[in-house]
Amino acid sequence: MSKLTGAQIIVEALKREGVEVIFGYPGGQAIPIFDALYDSPEIRVILTRHEQAAVHAADGYARTTGKPGVCLVTSGPGATNTITGLATANFDSVPVICLCGQVPTTMIGIDAFQEADITGMANSVTKHNYLVHKIEELAETIKNSFFIANTGRPGAVLIDIPKDVSVNKYEFNYDFEVNIRGYKPHIEGHLNQIKKAVQLIEAAERPVAIVGGGAIISGASDEIIEFISKCDIPVTATLNGLGCVAFDSPYFLGMHGMHGTIQANKAIQQSDLIIALGSRFDDRATGKLSTFAPNAKIIHMDIDSASISKNVEVKVPVVGDLKNILKQMLPLLNQKKNEKWMSIITELKAVKHEILRDQKRLTSIEVMEVLNSKVDSNTIIATDVGQHQMWTALYYNFMKPRTLLTSGGLGTMGYGFPAAIGAQLVNTDKPVVCITGDGSFQMNIQELATAVIERLPVIIVIMNNGYLGMVRQWQDLFFDKRYSSTCLMNCDHRDKECNGDYNSCMKFIPDFVKVAEAYSAKGFRVTNKLQLSEAFDKAFANRSGPFIIDIITEREENVWPMVPAGASLDEIMRGGTVS
Amino acid sequence: MRYILSLIVENKHGVLAKVAQVVTGRGYNISTLTVGPSERADTSRMIITFDSDEKIIEQIIKQMNKLVDVIKIFLIDDNEKVERELLLVRISRKKDNEESIERIVKIFRGKIVDVTMKSFVIEITGASRKIDSFVENIKSYGIQDLMRTGPLALPRFDMRTNTKEQIK
Ligand SMILES: Cc1ncc(C[n+]2csc(CCOP(=O)(O)OP(=O)(O)O)c2C)c(N)n1
């Protein structure tokens, strides 16, 4: 067998794994690997403008396709720049493989130039990581990494590759079975547990199903819809569960939790059975734990046994892949009607909470309504983190799984745009819209270059309120309106003269339309509904490159409803008052 | 309450750091930790003890079980185990304390393994509780330096709980 360099082995292994695109940023210790990629037209290499963005792009690719996203960076600062991206992906169970160059094995530990103990740093933000000591281990390490990243509860895997490992030569062999003795994810549900779940479901009078990110990862959407229809069960989603059940399903209650809908939170609190489907009872979703669904028993179906009974006490745990579990369970369930409960649900859904309209500037609901009227069910939405993210979750009409990319667990500002780039690269036929804030967008604004060069028609919707709006909202509600370090327009709120109006501050900082121009992208500023509709039409018609819509929105609009941090899901604020 | 966890892990780079980080990253505290070779060259055994409660231990076990390099993990049943810890302690030697120290060491089946003009070094093995009470008894004589290994523990029977893969 002819020998290959380590770098060539990496490329061959990636090809065998079906990798079609890598997001990367080169540097000294990674040059050999980039060099080998130079000869492989099968794998497209996308040069991002920051390593964090490379990981987010790989993440966006993975969330929309279900395949692992791959990124490649150099040692030291290149590697450390990936940490936020890895933590973001891993927290939301996204399969990402991060290849890092490392100083040669002979120099590890001597504080060599651009040496960083990246595996040590990555421990708490990856599912697993490897430092490849010898070229003999390289192919197996890569194969194991792909297996680990995308089985069980998916996650991020980092592979640290010293330079000598990528330049040495060895035979390439990839025809072996993965066998990791400490890693045997079990995917079938336990039949006895499933039978116990069936009993509880049949006995329940007021059941509520909660779908989480796991439902989407498992591809269980069809089974879930069959389940809730068969047993007449209303369903609410976590942030990452949105899209699993279409927004217009009569069973769908919207998102629950801190910024959940009133009907979802009320239904949970009144329920006598919670059926958690691939969700992990995050504190933003449950509110105060001791008063969460006080009269409900809990069935928890999840691939990760460590998620079970971590936060809430679970009556019937079922560990396994959700799609498998539901397939096992569905034939055991009898058709059922919960008429009384469903009529309560219908009533709950009929109560609308107040929405801000017709202000001087556009409001969140107005922006979302126009957007909803322009999209089709295949449109992929990426968000950043803040008020705009919650408005998207509350008002955007999600129809299908894998159409929302958002950092739910870590809440990473700067995630949205690079994730949208990763998504657009493989979903060439679908519109990809990044809904962002004026704060968040500036955290990875440099990726405009990547999107322009790769001709990616990502639509960037900036909900421009001139604030780090979500933080400002907390200062408004809980810190006596002391807007410390949240105004992005250089408004000094300690100065009582400042009325939060543009007149006393910077007009645009930055001027996003000019920024677009500077990158040879298109940019539009929008201040009213008519312009907004026009801008969206132009944006959706445009397929040649990124398109920024800078929407000047109401400055001090708050996200409602809201359950304050640490409060019970019953304590819903809908505009300043506790109901 | 004290819980004893037994882990069989890959004998590889970085495993100890990964195990430790699961614990520290979640704000829990390890009481004792011993790592050493096991019956196979490519695996190591760790005995980790925690002073904790059941709920936290359950979570620690689940989280450790998720580590790819952890092959097997189980909780050792306090009533069905053999446990040994080693203590080395150096105590000040004075004219009037020799005899009583020797007596205490004998009761605890320890050994005086080194003597200088100014000190004894004593070695004791046994279950951790026995060592606790030895230390209690010897405290007043002036401990100069004390070191405990933390317990080793083996169940009296073959344990198959929480087995990811049975080791052949
Ligand atoms: C990297 C990072 N830093 C800080 C935060 C804390 N944070 C959460 S929301 C938010 C404000 C976001 O502002 P913007 O992007 O303008 O969105 P808006 O809330 O105004 O819609 C901040 C600072 C975060 N989530 N991520």
Ligand SMILES: [Mg+2]
């Ligand atoms: Mg903002």
